[in-house]
Amino acid sequence: MGSATERCESCGGDATDVVPVHRMYVTPAAWDTEEKIQVLDEVERWCSPCRTHYPHQEVD
Numbered sequence: 001m002g003s004a005t006e007r008c009e010s011c012g013g014d015a016t017d018v019v020p021v022h023r024m025y026v027t028p029a030a031w032d033t034e035e036k037i038q039v040l041d042e043v044e045r046w047c048s049p050c051r052t053h054y055p056h057q058e059v060d
């Protein structure tokens with residue numbers, strides 16, 4: 001048995017540091033709208049590179 005890996009639901013890769021997160025959608029502000037941030041209720045499991053590159057909120 002090696003160290004346990006888990007499938008990342010964002011990139012589909014296997015990693016040892018996958019943690020539960022809520023995906024966030026960030027709409028940048030434009031001249032006529034304010035920045036909009038939507039946090040999904042659904043829990044996904046992401047590896048560390050995906051957590052570095054994509055907006056998310058870690059699950060407590």
Ligand SMILES: [Zn+2]
Nearest residue numbers: 008011047050
């Ligand atoms: Zn990933």
